Each structure stands twice: as structure tokens, then as C-alpha cells.
Amino acid sequence: MLDLTYEMPKPKTIAGAKHDWELVIGMEVHAQVSSNAKLFSGASTQFGAEPNSNVAFVDAAMPGMLPVINEYCVEQAVRTGLGLKADINLKSAFDRKNYFYPDLPQGYQISQLYQPIVGEGEVLVEMGDGTARMVRIERIHMEQDAGKSIHDMDPHMSFVDLNRTGVCLMEIVSRPDIRGPEEAAAYIAKMRQILRYLGTCDGNMQNGNLRADVNVSICLPGAYEKYQETQDFSHLGTRCEIKNMNSMRFIQQAIEVEARRQIAIVEGGGTVDQETRLYDPDKGETRSMRSKEEAHDYRYFPDPDLLPLEIEQAWVDDIAARLPELPDAKKARFIVTFGLTDYDASVLTAEVESAAYFEEVAKGRNGKLAANWVINELFGRLKKEDHDITASPVSPAQLGGIIDLIASDAISGKIAKDLFEIIYTEGGDPAQIVEQRGMKQVTDTGAIETALDEIIAANPAQVEKAKVNPKLAGWFVGQVMKATGGKANPKAVNELVSKKLGS
Ligand SMILES: Nc1ncnc2c1ncn2[C@@H]1O[C@H](COP(=O)(O)OP(=O)(O)OP(=O)(O)O)[C@@H](O)[C@H]1O
Ligand SMILES: [Mg+2]
Numbered sequence: 001m002l003d004l005t006y007e008m009p010k011p012k013t014i015a016g017a018k019h020d021w022e023l024v025i026g027m028e029v030h031a032q033v034s035s036n037a038k039l040f041s042g043a044s045t046q047f048g049a050e051p052n053s054n055v056a057f058v059d060a061a062m063p064g065m066l067p068v069i070n071e072y073c074v075e076q077a078v079r080t081g082l083g084l085k086a087d088i089n090l091k092s093a094f095d096r097k098n099y100f101y102p103d104l105p106q107g108y109q110i111s112q113l114y115q116p117i118v119g120e121g122e123v124l125v126e127m128g129d130g131t132a133r134m135v136r137i138e139r140i141h142m143e144q145d146a147g148k149s150i151h152d153m154d155p156h157m158s159f160v161d162l163n164r165t166g167v168c169l170m171e172i173v174s175r176p177d178i179r180g181p182e183e184a185a186a187y188i189a190k191m192r193q194i195l196r197y198l199g200t201c202d203g204n205m206q207n208g209n210l211r212a213d214v215n216v217s218i219c220l221p222g223a224y225e226k227y228q229e230t231q232d233f234s235h236l237g238t239r240c241e242i243k244n245m246n247s248m249r250f251i252q253q254a255i256e257v258e259a260r261r262q263i264a265i266v267e268g269g270g271t272v273d274q275e276t277r278l279y280d281p282d283k284g285e286t287r288s289m290r291s292k293e294e295a296h297d298y299r300y301f302p303d304p305d306l307l308p309l310e311i312e313q314a315w316v317d318d319i320a321a322r323l324p325e326l327p328d329a330k331k332a333r334f335i336v337t338f339g340l341t342d343y344d345a346s347v348l349t350a351e352v353e354s355a356a357y358f359e360e361v362a363k364g365r366n367g368k369l370a371a372n373w374v375i376n377e378l379f380g381r382l383k384k385e386d387h388d389i390t391a392s393p394v395s396p397a398q399l400g401g402i403i404d405l406i407a408s409d410a411i412s413g414k415i416a417k418d419l420f421e422i423i424y425t426e427g428g429d430p431a432q433i434v435e436q437r438g439m440k441q442v443t444d445t446g447a448i449e450t451a452l453d454e455i456i457a458a459n460p461a462q463v464e465k466a467k468v469n470p471k472l473a474g475w476f477v478g479q480v481m482k483a484t485g486g487k488a489n490p491k492a493v494n495e496l497v498s499k500k501l502g503s
């Protein structure tokens, strides 16, 4: 594999009235496991179902009901851990996190506080300008999602929908290694990409299947480096946690707004309280939800209904052996195998489906040419209609066919674009269309020469001018192209023009 060494991105600094401040960010990503059934029941996880139709007795906390662990969910947590190059804990355990809320019928959430299933890992976060930072993962634990309270259906009543209750979430906790709003967005994007490659979470942020709690603090330049050396958190500022964010744009806005709030407090001589806050995108501010003083005492304790979760190394090894190729490896391979730039390789591997599409087109062809066509023509065209690659009307075989016609000089690059448009809108076989519609490039120098001779004969004044000003040769090239309906081979035309005009 290619060894990619990156320069680290600079931390974002914000100028306060007195100092420059740096940002420190740690994220808790909640990723809903792509599983048909819930973590401890067989009820369906289908999104958008009739309210309260996907609820097993245990989800509704009926007396005497016992949780039974869903092995598939455990496997997805292990796969996610392996995908983040993390330690897998062969023994983990479930704890009860107790709190009261109408959407939590059990009165507690089953989670893993003391012994999570996945330990330390790492994610490479690339910034698109060639810089990248390795963000450490602290842990991943499995937990149940809560139900949903609905307050906006009736002015006098609130409703509860338990469909989501008990759905398996993975909480992926990062170290405070993220240093700015753009990095936070890039981190989420990379996490989403890895989860989607693995297929352990569909990454649908709109549906809330991937959401993040964003922890923000500020510090003076130099303090973070001291924390890195010692791992002593006292070098860092007090964090505030912005809950439940499911939009990359709002995450970036919230971080900036929150950092500025903290800077104003500290520069005004105050101290930041550790608290949970909510971002209001309409007002562009974060608001306190609850502070440390009124913090929940969750009274965590091991869930007596569930045995510790013990898995075998052989099972983990087997899962590891079956992992798909992940984004970093695929990108590096694309750069080496197809001679792509870092940027093109990133674009093509952003989604696993586009990567597969490109690879089919590029196999046995010029990789750079294939990349150009996939990125500029195909992606550009799909974007116009807001389609993704899975809905592409042009198949990899068809696009490959167009590229073959260019490579063999059968059609010019300009005609290829027309051909692409025909196939995009009407379908068909590229070679056949070129044949039937007479789109073949004229490489026959005889035909080009005849056209050129006619133009020269009709424009004696231009010919004289061109003899003293070689730049005018381009005019003759253009005229030949026009006369041949854009089908003349531009290289052959150029050669003939300079031969005849002696320029
Ligand atoms: N000074 C700091 N500045 C920014 N982020 C921090 C700081 N200290 C810790 N963090 C980050 O805060 C997050 C803490 O998450 P964790 O799940 O461990 O605890 P929690 O938020 O107290 O618990 P809960 O899951 O109940 O919200 C981590 O991502 C961590 O990196
Ligand atoms: Mg947490």
C-alpha cells in the first residue's frame, strides 16, 4: 500500500479582544446499526412505520420481559471497531443508565459504561488541501436508542412513539483531537464514509441515523500541545457539549458560535461551566439544556438481566478476514493502480458505489481519462438532476465504450461529449451510435486537405496575413473543423495547416 504522509492542518484560531484562542473538539457520534431487528428484541427497525407499530413487549418494558442480545448487532459493532483499527474487547458488559423521560419506558437505557465492546482506535481525517490529522478514537459502546416524544401535533397534548425504542446505537467517542469546525465536518464525513463502506450504519443524517454530540472548549496557543504530551486534561479549557446534531453545516456553525461565547466569558473574567447545550440554528446561538450542578446522577450499575458479553478471538479474526476494502486503502490503491491525483482518488472513493463504478470503467483503460470522464462528465451531469451514481442512466460499459472510441481516435473529445449526451438521454451502444449517426472523426488527411484547400482558395487575404502572423493559423483550423462538422481530427488539421501555411 502507498504510504501517504500528510502535513497536519493548522488549528482554527479565533481572535478575541485580548488573545488569540484555539479550539479543541471531541465528538460522540451516535450511529444507528443497520439491523432489521432491535438490540434486545425482534421488533423491526423500519423507518417511517406507523407510530408504535414496531414495539415488542420488552421495548415497552412490560413486567417480566427480558432482553435477548441480537448477535448481528454485536457483529456490526465489532466490524466497526475493526474498521477504525480499534482494539476489540473480548469481554464487555451492559450497564443501566437510569433517568426518567416519557420516551424511555424502562426508566433506564441499557448502555456500556465500564466495559465497552471496542477500545482505542484511530481515523485519518483529510482536509482536501493535502493536510490530514489522525483523530484518536477512545471507545465504541453499544446502547439502546430512546423513543420519540412528539409535541407539535396538538397544542394541548404530547405523544410518544416507541418505534425507535431499543434500536441499537453505537456511540463512537473520539479523543479531543479535532481542532476546528471544518475538521469536525471532515471527521463526521470520514466516519460516515467508513460506516457506509462497512455497511454497519447507513449514515443517513436526515433520518437521524447518524448524529453527534459535539464537545467544545477553548485554550491559548501552546496549551493543547501540553495536553498531548502529558494527556493531562487540566491543560484544556472546560468543555460544553452541544447535543444531537445531525447536519454538517449546523455542526460547523454551532462550534464557532459556542467557541465565541466561551471566549467572551473567559476574556470577561468569568469561567465556563461544564454543561449540555442545544444549538438553535434560527437564532444562531447555543442555549443551556442542563448544567453540571443539575447534572443527572445516572446511577449506572451492571444490568442484572444480561450476562457479560463474551466473544471469541476466532470469531473476531473471521470477521476481520471478511472486511471489505476501506476508504484509505482503496484511495491509495487507486492512486497507484490508475495513476490518479490525491484529489481525484478522494472524489472517486467518497462513496463505495462510485468507486466500484469507476473501477469498472477504468479496468483495462487509461485511468486518468476514465477518472476525467467519471468525475467531470458523469458526476457533473448526475448532479444537474440531483441523481446519485446508482441512478446513472449511463452504465460503466457504455462509458467505457465512449472512452475506447476516444482512445482509438475514432471520435474527437468534442464529439465524445455529444455522444455521452445521446447515451445519457437515449441509451444505446456507443460504437453503433457513432456508426449510425456518422459521428466518426475524419482522420483521412485527403478529406481534411480538400477542405483546407477550399478554405485557402477562398481566403487569399487571410493566407497572406497568416504567413506573417502565425497566430492566425488557429482561424484556419477552426474553419476546417466547421467545414467537417467538428469531426476532423484536430491533430491532423493542425499539422496540415502549419504545413500549408508554412507557419
Ligand atoms: N476539554 C475538552 N474539550 C473538548 N472536548 C473534550 C474535552 N474533554 C473531553 N472532551 C471530549 O468530550 C467527549 C466526552 O464523551 P464521553 O462519552 O466520554 O462522556 P460524557 O459526554 O460525559 O457522557 P455522555 O455519553 O453521557 O454524554 C469525548 O469526545 C472527549 O474527547
Ligand atoms: Mg458519551
Ligand SMILES: [Mg+2]
Pocket (backbone or CB within 6 Å): 028, 213, 241
Ligand atoms: Mg457526552
